Amino acid sequence: MDKILHKRITIADFIAFDDNGDGQIEKSEFVLHKLQLMGLIEQADIDRAQKEFALMDEDGSGMISMEELHEFLKERDREKARRQAAQLHPNGKPKYNSGTDKIAPAS
Ligand SMILES: [Ca+2]
Numbered sequence: 001m002d003k004i005l006h007k008r009i010t011i012a013d014f015i016a017f018d019d020n021g022d023g024q025i026e027k028s029e030f031v032l033h034k035l036q037l038m039g040l041i042e043q044a045d046i047d048r049a050q051k052e053f054a055l056m057d058e059d060g061s062g063m064i065s066m067e068e069l070h071e072f073l074k075e076r077d078r079e080k081a082r083r084q085a086a087q088l089h090p091n092g093k094p095k096y097n098s099g100t101d102k103i104a105p106a107s
Contacts, residue, residue, distance in 0.1 A: 005034065
Protein backbone atom coordinates (compact mmCIF):
# COMPACT_ATOMS: atom_id res chain seq x y z
CA MET A 1 0.00 0.00 0.00
CA ASP A 2 2.88 2.32 0.87
CA LYS A 3 4.37 1.56 -2.56
CA ILE A 4 1.22 2.75 -4.31
CA LEU A 5 1.03 5.84 -2.13
CA HIS A 6 4.56 6.85 -3.14
CA LYS A 7 4.37 5.73 -6.80
CA ARG A 8 4.70 8.70 -9.16
CA ILE A 9 1.78 9.47 -11.40
CA THR A 10 2.15 8.51 -15.10
CA ILE A 11 0.48 9.87 -18.24
CA ALA A 12 -1.75 6.77 -18.24
CA ASP A 13 -2.70 7.48 -14.61
CA PHE A 14 -3.45 11.08 -15.50
CA ILE A 15 -5.90 10.00 -18.21
CA ALA A 16 -7.49 7.45 -15.88
CA PHE A 17 -7.70 9.93 -13.00
CA ASP A 18 -9.30 12.70 -15.04
CA ASP A 19 -12.87 11.55 -14.42
CA ASN A 20 -14.64 14.54 -15.91
CA GLY A 21 -12.25 14.67 -18.88
CA ASP A 22 -11.48 18.37 -18.54
CA GLY A 23 -7.73 17.78 -18.98
CA GLN A 24 -7.01 18.54 -15.34
CA ILE A 25 -6.97 16.39 -12.26
CA GLU A 26 -8.85 17.83 -9.36
CA LYS A 27 -7.64 17.12 -5.84
CA SER A 28 -10.74 14.99 -5.18
CA GLU A 29 -10.12 12.91 -8.35
CA PHE A 30 -6.49 12.37 -7.38
CA VAL A 31 -7.32 11.32 -3.82
CA LEU A 32 -10.14 9.01 -4.95
CA HIS A 33 -7.95 7.18 -7.46
CA LYS A 34 -5.08 6.83 -5.00
CA LEU A 35 -7.48 5.31 -2.46
CA GLN A 36 -8.84 3.01 -5.16
CA LEU A 37 -5.33 1.89 -6.19
CA MET A 38 -4.55 1.20 -2.53
CA GLY A 39 -7.61 -1.04 -2.43
CA LEU A 40 -9.23 1.04 0.27
CA ILE A 41 -12.35 1.81 -1.74
CA GLU A 42 -14.15 0.11 -4.60
CA GLN A 43 -15.82 1.65 -7.63
CA ALA A 44 -19.19 0.59 -6.12
CA ASP A 45 -18.46 2.76 -3.05
CA ILE A 46 -17.68 5.74 -5.27
CA ASP A 47 -20.83 5.14 -7.35
CA ARG A 48 -22.93 5.00 -4.18
CA ALA A 49 -21.45 8.24 -2.86
CA GLN A 50 -21.93 9.95 -6.23
CA LYS A 51 -25.59 8.88 -6.33
CA GLU A 52 -26.09 10.29 -2.84
CA PHE A 53 -24.40 13.52 -3.89
CA ALA A 54 -26.56 13.80 -7.03
CA LEU A 55 -29.71 13.49 -4.92
CA MET A 56 -28.65 16.51 -2.89
CA ASP A 57 -27.20 18.59 -5.73
CA GLU A 58 -30.60 19.77 -6.90
CA ASP A 59 -29.34 22.30 -9.49
CA GLY A 60 -26.56 20.00 -10.73
CA SER A 61 -23.88 22.59 -9.98
CA GLY A 62 -21.47 19.96 -8.70
CA MET A 63 -21.69 21.49 -5.25
CA ILE A 64 -24.17 21.08 -2.43
CA SER A 65 -25.30 24.32 -0.88
CA MET A 66 -26.68 24.56 2.65
CA GLU A 67 -30.05 25.39 1.07
CA GLU A 68 -29.96 22.20 -1.01
CA LEU A 69 -29.05 20.18 2.07
CA HIS A 70 -32.00 21.67 3.98
CA GLU A 71 -34.32 20.87 1.07
CA PHE A 72 -32.95 17.32 0.84
CA LEU A 73 -33.44 16.71 4.58
CA LYS A 74 -36.96 18.15 4.47
CA GLU A 75 -37.86 15.89 1.52
CA ARG A 76 -36.35 12.89 3.31
CA ASP A 77 -38.48 13.61 6.39
CA ARG A 78 -41.61 13.96 4.21
CA GLU A 79 -40.79 10.64 2.49
CA LYS A 80 -40.29 8.97 5.88
CA ALA A 81 -43.66 10.31 7.09
CA ARG A 82 -45.33 9.07 3.87
CA ARG A 83 -43.82 5.59 4.35
CA GLN A 84 -44.96 5.47 7.97
CA ALA A 85 -48.46 6.60 6.98
CA ALA A 86 -48.59 3.95 4.23
CA GLN A 87 -47.63 1.26 6.75
CA LEU A 88 -50.30 2.39 9.18
CA HIS A 89 -52.94 2.82 6.48
CA PRO A 90 -52.10 0.38 3.64
CA ASN A 91 -55.32 1.14 1.72
CA GLY A 92 -54.83 4.86 1.91
CA LYS A 93 -57.51 5.09 4.59
CA PRO A 94 -57.06 5.21 8.31
CA LYS A 95 -57.70 1.80 9.91
CA TYR A 96 -59.95 3.40 12.47
CA ASN A 97 -62.37 6.19 12.08
CA SER A 98 -61.49 8.39 14.97
CA GLY A 99 -64.93 9.98 14.86
CA THR A 100 -66.92 6.80 15.47
CA ASP A 101 -64.55 4.24 16.90
CA LYS A 102 -64.40 4.23 20.61
CA ILE A 103 -61.57 3.17 22.79
CA ALA A 104 -62.66 0.13 24.76
CA PRO A 105 -62.78 0.92 28.42
CA ALA A 106 -60.31 -0.97 30.56
CA SER A 107 -61.96 -3.83 32.39
CA1 LIG B 1 -25.76 22.64 -6.10
